[in-house]
Amino acid sequence: MSAHTHSSVLKHHFDHLEQQHASERLGMWMFLATEILFFGGLFGAYTVYRLYYPTEFEFASSKLNRVIATINTLFLITSSMTITFGIRAAKLGDRAGLIRYLVLTLLLGGAFMVMKGFEYNADFEERYVPGTLFRSEYNAAFEAVFPTSPLQPPLSKEQAKAYFEQDAQSAHPKHQHWAAELVLLNYGKSTKDPDYIDPGKVQLFLSFYYIMTGIHGIHILVGLGCIVWLIIEAARGAIPPENYSTVEVVSLYWHLVDGIWLFLMPLLYLAGAGWAGH
Amino acid sequence: MSATTVWATPTTTPPPEPPPAEPNYLNHNYSIWSWLLTTDHKRIGILYLISITLFFVGGGIAAGVVRLNLLAPNGAIVTEDVYNRAFTAHGVLMLFFFLIPAVPAVFGNFFIPMMIGAKDLAFPKLNLASWYVFMIGAACAAWSVLVGGIDTGWTLYPPYSTRASQASVIPGVLGAFISGFSSIMTGLNIMVTIHKMRAPGLTWNRLPLFVWALYATSLIQLLATPVVAISLVLIMVERAWGVGIFDPSIGGDPLLFQHLFWFYSHPAVYIMILPGMGVISEVITCFSRKNIFGYAAVAWSSMGIAVVGFLLWAHHMFVAGISFYAALLFSFLSMLVAVPSAIKVFNWTATLYRGSITFQAPMIFSLGFIFLFTIGGLTGLYLATLGTDIHLHDTYFVVAHFHFVMVGGMVMAYFAALHYWWPKMFGRMYSDWWSRVAAMIIIVGFFLTFIPQFVMGYHGMPRRYPNYPAELHILNVMSTAGSSILGLGYLLPAIYLTVSLFNGPKAGSNPWSATGLEWQTPSPPSIHNFEETPVVVCGPYEYAIGVDQMGRPLPEGPGEGGPIDPASHAGHPYPAGPAPKETEVVG
Ligand code: HEM
Ligand SMILES: [Cu+2]
Secondary structure, rough: OOOOOOOOOOOOOOHHHHHHHHHHHHHHHHHHHHHHHHHHHHHHHHHHHHHHHHHHHHHHOOOHHHHHHHHHHHHHHHHHHHHHHHHHHHOOOOOHHHHHHHHHHHHHHHHHHHHHHHHHEEEEEEHOOOHHHHHHHHHHHHHOOOOOOOOOOOOOOHHHHHHHHHHHOOOOOOOOHHHHHHHHHOOOOOOOOOOOHHHHHHHHHHHHHHHHHHHHHHHHHHHHHHHHHHHHHHOOOOOHHOHHHHHHHHHHHHHHHHHHHHHHHHHHHHHOOOOOOO | OOOOOEEOOOOOOOOOOOOOOOOOOOOOOOHHHHOOOOHHHHHHHHHHHHHHHHHHHHHHHHHHHHHHHOOOOOOOOHHHHHHHHHHHHHHHHHHHHHHHHHHHHHHHHHHHHHHOOOOOOOOOOHHHOOOOHHHHHHHHHHHHHHHHOOOOOOOOOHHHHHOOOOOOOOHHHHHHEEEHHHHHHHHHHHHHHHHHHOOOOOHHHHOOHHEEEEEEEEHHHHHHHHHHHHHHHHHHHHHHHHHOOOOOOOOOOOHHHHHHHHHHHHHHHHHHHHHHHHHHHHHHHHHOOOOOOHHHHHHHHHHHHHHHHHHHHHHHHHOOOOOOHHHHHHHHHHHHHHHHHHHHHHHHHHHHHHOOOOHHHHHHHHHHHHHHHHHHHHHHHHHHHHHHHHHOEEEEEHHHHHHHHHHHHHHHHHHHHHHHHHHHOOOOOHHHHHHHHHHHHHHHHHHHHHHHHHHHHOOOOOOOOOOOOOOHHHHHHHHHHHHHHHHHHHHHHHHHHHHHHHHOEOOHHHHHHOOOHHHOOOOEOOOOOOOOOOOOOOOOOOOOOOOOOOOOEOOOOOOOOOOHHHHHHHHOOOOOOEEEEEEEEEE
């Protein structure tokens, strides 16, 4: 979509610039429609299970890092603003301003990814990851309370609580806090009880968490790539005022990615905001 | 040209013949890079044509394995495992790599800009990218076949596909996933082009119906494909890491996959058939020398199909455990979508009424389409009826139904398009006699292959099983015999079309005397299609008054009231002015 020459921004197969800009804009809007349906499939599936398994989803959500998510939300919203200022600068032919705003957007988006990286890392260290890690952590906590050996009697609920508290104080805790909490919450309940928290379904939530934020993260990276490209083009002087729509088209994409985060944030992080341990 | 020649006669050139613009899109540059890096929509169309022809052959070979194996009640040639992989390869190749791109990516690419008087599609680089994406997807599919193939069926239902299957599911799914993006890119490009790049005077009500049909197709490609893309991602994640969304052992719901899958794959059947319907509208009018009957009805029924087509996916799941009331609703909506399809069929039939019909190959294929598609559509109603579907679901009846629409319908339309536009694309005529013979052989072979399948299915033969009771032996042998005839029928065009490239007589710019803008360019077209932007003054099918879309008289038609007589046109001077036609102006 680059303007290849300085002299002429108009591509050979268009009659005039308005037509070219209108086509680019319409093309991007249509692409955004496909993106919405792409995420729509995920959101739809999430909603189904959120309705099937409300308790598990609330529990699982309450263990995510809400602080980082809030900061990240601020970053993205601000970046949507800076890129919009960038369009204005491009329209006015203010090349320095354009580059400044694009770099700001890039930094904010980059900061989002860095924070997200820290968050994933912390989740990983807590073994809060679906699959084998999750299962072995949960099983370890479970077996500490209900030993498999018939010679050792199971701990009572109070003993179990004390045991996990003591473990959490120790220098190298043997159990993750979420696993301990799950075992305690489920103590004495049968798997049929309505308030039993099925660890399998907690994992289901985690699958959604990683897949949704992961795909969103890939979109952020693509957006950052486009912004880097815009910065290079702007520095080359290849974005004259009559070609401002290039910036606009990238900004449309960026707003969508931002907008999707505004849905992901409450669905994933705030679903368990009211969780008080039931 | 002598009277005994077997070539279709290119009619003598009409007065407004565009100047023979020398370098055309084929000969202006022969280097391999000029093809691989081209952004010319016509060349990209040709790249697609070559690729999908290969996949059609591949899918055909897989089908051959399946049919040959069914010659004996307990499997004639391959093991059960190979059988599963063969029918899966057949389905995946034919659907994702042949039928979906067939008309939009080849003829849409090539002719949409020409039919609306544009120099190219709106995003030429995106167009080239779509072909590369498509080929990368195809490479993944080939990789999956090389390491053993998939055995899940093209529907990829979990948990079999995610846990039980021992086959190489991930590369195949990745291939389908990636090729989906090329479909989105093509759809997006075509839609923006139709919106923004129409020639002056070409209002929406003057668009050729092929353009309308592709507009509707693109809408579905844009809105349905991303949903299957995400479901395929979920399948891959679940299979690769053993954690996922549909895994029943952690509370996942496999039925959810079916919903997501069919939310795409039902509309996808309209991605496959709508472009074919567009082709038929072009060909039927041209070869019966009549205006289309009910232009608005045909145009809007495409949009109707596109919209209603989104609302009936669960008719594939009647016996999968959806609620009774949901089934009732989806059954009703499935009946509803038959209405716009029927509108089209009636309008085409009315267009034929009192037309001066000639039976060149494109027309024979189109008539075959109307006939076979109608059978396919009507049997769809049996399946949409809750009670009968319980009996017919997952039997050969379903197989016959969708082959009637997809092969009897869409592949027939694809061949109609190929024969109709071939002279424009390559500037050469193919053998008239052989092309008609091929069309007849294909229709006969088709009947013999698929009519027995309705009967077998009705008697309970399940689909995807390698074995069947001995009572069904005769029917299966008939079907396999038919498929050999069909295969021969498909081979013929490959031969005479290739021959025509080198030996065919030169085609004039408008050999069928058709009205569309694409015929107002030289054959083969020059690089930028039009020397100057055409100005459109009337609707797309003014055959009755004999003018093209720019209001200029048509050259003499391909023959009146009967099969073409190659000698009758030879040397005739072109009559000036619109030829008086006996047909009345309708629609
Ligand atoms: C006229 C309207 C149509 C109706 C009412 C209809 C109805 C149905 C129904 C109810 C089924 C599910 C049968 C079962 O699995 O028990 C079905 C299957 C199918 N139909 Fe149609 N159909 C129509 C048109 C089409 C068209 C135009 C196409 C393709 C171009 C098509 C392709 C298919 C395919 C591929 C399947 C089988 C999918 C699979 O299970 O693998 N149908 N149809
Ligand atoms: Cu369907």
